[in-house]
Amino acid sequence: MPSADRMTPPELRASIGLASIFGLRMLGMFVILPVFAIYAETLRGGDDLTLVGFAIGAYGLTQAVLQIPFGWLSDRYGRKPVIYCGLVIFALGSGVAATADSIGGVIAGRILQGAGAISAVVIALTADLTRETQRTKAMAMIGSTIGLTFALSLVASPWLNQIIGVRGIFALTGILSLLAIGVVYAVVPAAPPMVRHAADDSLSLLKLLRDPQLARLNFGIFALHAVLMALFIVVPLSLRDGGLDIDHHWQVYLPVMLGSFVVMLPPVIIAERRGRLKAVFAGAVAVLLAGHLAMPWLLGSTNAIIVFLLIFFSAFNVLEAMLPSLTSKLAPPAAKGAAMGIYSSVQFLGTFAGAASGGFLYHRFGANGVFVFDVTLLAVWLVLALGMTAPRRPATLNA
Numbered sequence: 001m002p003s004a005d006r007m008t009p010p011e012l013r014a015s016i017g018l019a020s021i022f023g024l025r026m027l028g029m030f031v032i033l034p035v036f037a038i039y040a041e042t043l044r045g046g047d048d049l050t051l052v053g054f055a056i057g058a059y060g061l062t063q064a065v066l067q068i069p070f071g072w073l074s075d076r077y078g079r080k081p082v083i084y085c086g087l088v089i090f091a092l093g094s095g096v097a098a099t100a101d102s103i104g105g106v107i108a109g110r111i112l113q114g115a116g117a118i119s120a121v122v123i124a125l126t127a128d129l130t131r132e133t134q135r136t137k138a139m140a141m142i143g144s145t146i147g148l149t150f151a152l153s154l155v156a157s158p159w160l161n162q163i164i165g166v167r168g169i170f171a172l173t174g175i176l177s178l179l180a181i182g183v184v185y186a187v188v189p190a191a192p193p194m195v196r197h198a199a200d201d202s203l204s205l206l207k208l209l210r211d212p213q214l215a216r217l218n219f220g221i222f223a224l225h226a227v228l229m230a231l232f233i234v235v236p237l238s239l240r241d242g243g244l245d246i247d248h249h250w251q252v253y254l255p256v257m258l259g260s261f262v263v264m265l266p267p268v269i270i271a272e273r274r275g276r277l278k279a280v281f282a283g284a285v286a287v288l289l290a291g292h293l294a295m296p297w298l299l300g301s302t303n304a305i306i307v308f309l310l311i312f313f314s315a316f317n318v319l320e321a322m323l324p325s326l327t328s329k330l331a332p333p334a335a336k337g338a339a340m341g342i343y344s345s346v347q348f349l350g351t352f353a354g355a356a357s358g359g360f361l362y363h364r365f366g367a368n369g370v371f372v373f374d375v376t377l378l379a380v381w382l383v384l385a386l387g388m389t390a391p392r393r394p395a396t397l398n399a
Contacts, residue, residue: 007134010189014129015138017187021083021180022122023145028090028113028173029059029351030153032166039166044102051103057352058107062114064348068205071120071341079125079191083184086118087177094174098167109170116177120344124336127328128191137268139325151257155250208331208339216384217327218346220285223377224319225350227288230358230374231312234367235305242302252306260313267318281322282385287315289378292371 007015032039036056040046074082090113097109123142130138160169208214239249271280291311324343331339361369 007130007137011130011134011138014188015126015141017183018122018126018129018138019141019145020183021087022119022142023149024173024176024180025090025119025122026145026149027153027176028094029063030150031157031160031169031173032056033153033157035157035161035166035169039161040103040106043100043106044104046103048103051107055103055107055110057355058110059114060348060352062111063117063119064345064352066115066117067120067344067348068338068341070117071124071344072205072338074121074124075335075338079121079128080184080188082121083118083125084181086116086121087181087184088116089113090116091174091177094170094177098170098174113173117344119347120340120342123324123328123344124340125188125191126324127336127340129189132329135325135328139321139323139328142321142324148257148261151250151253154253205338205342208335208342211330213330213389214327214339214342216388217323217330218343219384220319220381221323221343221347222350222353223381224316224323225347226354226357227292227374227377228316229351229354230361230370233355233358233362234370235309237362238305238367239302242305244302252302252309256306256309256313259310260317263310263314264317264321268321271322277322277326278385278388280318281326281388282382284315284318284322285378285382285385287311288319289375289382291315292374292378295371 033056036052040052040055045051070082070086093109093112093115095109096112097106100106100109123139126138126142127135157169160172164172236249239252244252267280267284271277291308295308324340327339327343328336357373358370361373365372
């Protein structure tokens with residue numbers, strides 16, 4: 001029997017392979033952010049900032065709309081075929097964006113990129129291929145890719161722009177998507193036969209949406225990503241106003257992200273091995289809330305912002321690891337793909353809502369308006385987290 005404390009080689013192989021696929025999805029959203037607004041000025045219609053903003057956000061919108069259908073399809077026709085389809089669609093969208101000479105063409109490409117909405121399917125397949133005792137570790141690998149991809153995008157995007165330009169960046173993400181098909185085929189183990197069976201029709205989307213425990217987690221992922229996007233309306237401007245040139249912001253983000261990955265490991269291990277899921281989960285939400293309550297008084301100091309970001313991303317990465325793991329454990333087995341589809345849709349809706357609300361509030365009320373928005377979401381989430389019911393520990397851990 002495999003050890004309950006260690007991943008088996010197939011579990012490790014699946015987790016690494018699927019984490020790389022998930023990272024590619026987030027790279028498609030993040031990598032153009034530092035350079036796209038300037039590139040758009042060279043496109044026909046690119047002087048309309050509303051269209052520029054829509055071009056950036058269109059990816060997240062179509063991701064949000066299509067996560068549930070892709071998850072539903074994966075419950076019926078298998079995870080891998082749906083992932084292959086999504087990667088091909090993403091590559092086609094990248095090609096359209098790379099060859100576009102107008103902002104409308106880029107919007108069409110971004111919409112098509114987002115239509116390859118396989119994040120939920122990847123998470124569901126990860127849950128299929130790992131035991132409950134190892135699932136949080138696997139989800140931690142996937143969750144960490146968001147922060148790592150975000151940091152990598154901030155560092156690599158200006159450099160890639162100098163070498164291959166934004167068109168080349170779009171083309172590169174398309175090529176990587178096609179290569180990822182080979183990774184899924186050759187590296188990721190086949191899904192267990194049970195997940196290929198048709199889902200029970202009685203497990204409707206409405207029932208999943210009404211499930212109180214899943215609803216708490218869905219609100220959590222919405223709030224987490226809304227807060228992230230709203231926060232990054234404020235932080236870059238605050239760093240610039242503090243005297244740090246934008247070309248050097250990566251010198252803040254990169255060590256912060258790397259440090260946060262180290263800090264997040266002990267809480268995740270404690271949550272899983274000692275059965276303290278609820279305490280660690282609610283504690284991480286409380287840390288985010290406390291940090292935001294203090295943040296308005298720290299904006300004048302670059303060093304203080306760095307400390308805040310380290311605290312923020314440490315808690316963020318803990319929650320990013322635990323949320324999908326908890327959702328996969330609490331979802332009905334026959335509708336796991338659909339449940340993860342709802343989860344991923346809400347995640348991308350949070351990304352869009354946070355960016356849109358953060359920009360509006362910063363324009364009207366300054367940084368404090370953004371922090372009031374973030375604090376409100378986090379306070380509601382903390383109340384919901386304190387009322388959650390942690391899933392039953394596997395028997396191997398109770399023995």
